[in-house]
Amino acid sequence: MINRPLAIAAALLLLLLLPLVLQGPYIRHLFILAFLFAIVAASWDLTLGLTGLFNFGHIAFFGLGVYTAGILTTQAGVDPWLVIPIAGIVAALAAFVVAAPTLRLRGIYVVLVTFAFSQLCLQVVMSQGDLTGGAGGIVRVPSLRISDYNFARDQRLGYYYVSLVLSLACIAALVAIARSPLGKTARAVRDNPEYAAARGIDQMRIRLTMLVISAIPTGIAGALYCIYFRVAAPEVFSFSTSTLILTMLLVGGAGSIVGPAVAAVGIVMISEYLEQFPDLKATKHMLLAVGIILVLRFFPGGLAQISANLFARSAKTVGATPERAP
């Protein structure tokens, strides 16, 4: 048995001190990516894992955040700090638009519409070249600054802390939502739709709320991703990005929120390590795909299941298996 709050505190302290120990910009870069993807994976888990909403267009909210930041900073001259919350709002609005037609639909149609929506976003980005730069994307996105301090010139120390703080804040918020009455109801609806219907729970309202909530951190992460890389490229909408995040979600354990966030760190490390070999780019995605299948086949509970056995106290709350079909 390990003391859970103590373990969390130790991990946080480690993350805070890490960049002071590890001086190289590359290792910080890895963690920045990991923090950003942790947000995306955990917030996707809120809908797909915890609520049991068959949302397969989550990557669209991320991409919208990326492009909102790219377009507003380069074409409207909006301050990079300001576009971060704006991107969250844009993603939330998009979630609202997608949710409207899907809420009354049954499982598989929700999958189709959300998936089609993400593909639509890609096609719009590709075709509206004047605004989005088309296949080439948007370049020279301005970096974050605090008066004269330029985040682009500090060996990524600033971005490390900005993304760490945003990531912790978003994940803490997501965990709080998962533990709130809303989260509990959502889980109850997922596990037993008939019972929920009998109790008069408004499933549509829960699904709408969850989808919109999950879009906000995702859009925020997208905006920071764009500002950090200083580009917005259409690849963010690709199957490969979806697969990458889905791997984090499944490896971490669907429905556990924290699990996917933790898994994101490990998977980003592996994925970026392989990125050093440009010839292996395609191979990397193939490995991730194999990873998804193996996890689904042999460890359907993911890391959360394993940690649930470790932290016996929390065995009741984490380690939920992927939701069942309604």
Place this chain on the structure above:
Amino acid sequence: MHTLLEVEGLTAGYGDHQVLNGLSFTMGEDENIGLFGPNGHGKTTLFETISGLIKPASGKVSFDGRDITGRSPRDIVEIGLIHVSQGNRLFSDMMVGEVLALGAYPRRARARMRQNLDMVEALFPRLAERRRQKCGTLSGGERQMLNLAVGLMACPRLLILDEPTLGLSPRLKDELAAAIARIAEGGMPLLVVEQDIDFLLRLTSRLYLVNHGVVARTIEVGSDSFGHADVMKEYFGMTGH
């Protein structure tokens, strides 16, 4: 007498829930057997295990001297052991004619498809009228007729019927019972579960009372003057009412 079906010490169930607890019985080539007993004591599970839908935990099923324990439903159908399951809804979007044709899916039944079709349509003229109608639109009685007919299309060497008249009106019940009697007269060995004891007494030569997942009692029909009243006494005596 040659043994057609032999079940020895069969245990089986669903997940952790064991329903059959070492059930054994035999059935000869020239006889019809009836099974009866309280619901939930293993009759349907027994049939599903014999037909390969459920893998037994232990025990042995032999058909015509061949061990068929744990074989796939397909192999078992090919051997000629046909299970007409209870309340089978068949294929609601397919036409009656198509379903009958599909009944001749086993290799050994394909060559005799034409003759079998004539035979079942003579037995159930109503199905001939409904040949182009979808299964989903049939009445309960018609669907039960189709179930039997599909079973017959497979050229069975043994026909297992699980409550063939369940939920039917008395008139339809009589009609179906008459058809089953005619099938039996044609020399088809039948293994039947029914709640209607009179029906079983008329049709079969032996009854097995299935209780708590075993054959609790064997009753030879007609050998002595064992009648309805005696069976009922057995049945209710057993369940304690």
Place this chain on the structure above:
Amino acid sequence: MADIIVSILVSGLVLGSLYALMASGLSMVWTTLGIFNFAHGVSMTVGAYVAYEIAQRLGPDLWVGYSILLALVVMAAVGAAFEYLLIRPFYGRDDMVLVTIMTTLAGLTFLENGVLTIWGPRLKQLEPLIPGNISYGLVNISRQELIIVLVAPVILLALFLVLNHTQIGRAIRAVGQNQKSAQLIGIPVTRMFLVSFGLAAALAGLAGMLLAGVRLMTPTMGADPLMKALIVVIFGGLGSIGGSIGAAYVIGFLEAILIFTVGIYWTPSMLFLLMVLVLLFRPQGLFGAKNPSSL
């Protein structure tokens, strides 16, 4: 004006034919296995590249049609292998619909990147079955497009006849409607799954091979057709193969009209909007039955 109408009609027919080949397989797999195969689009890509590879090996003297026939056999095997590796291990799980969405997405990523690894990102082209164009009055169409327009209905008619008038076709449909009853009739259920997947992959592959004679091949060439097939099955109702085929032609014509009226850039958005409207008012699809049996 007349020439515009004719060219819209021709392009609608070509698109509709391709979408119909795609959507019929997608819908067949859904009706038999209850699985939505996201890798269906990439089957099209793999089909085109396999045919290309075979044509390269056989040399330029041999007619490309032979390569296509061989590639169809390969695709049927690929489809069956896909079912065996990515779908079969998950039967009987109560979250099977969701799990197989993820495994087919993983399969999509795997195959797409596999194509990229083997054949590289460079654009490739397959020889058309018959080169050249045909002009007849206002109609101007390449012979390959004419073949697409003529072959697709023949193949789909053959599919219809197989599904409705052969034992194996009836068995495939039966398995989709009631597995237990199908087993009790002696239908080998899992083999039907293999057949269904193999057939669907061959159909998608054929669409890819035919398209590769008109357009250049890329490792992501299946993404857009998958998206269209998705819209098509939503329009047609996922559970109805006939409905999907009808919807494929409707979408093909709609797309041709939209490209002419609102331009190629806004066409995807308009189609998506239409799809959303259809879902709002007829969630079971335009041609779908009122009460689909599952999900």
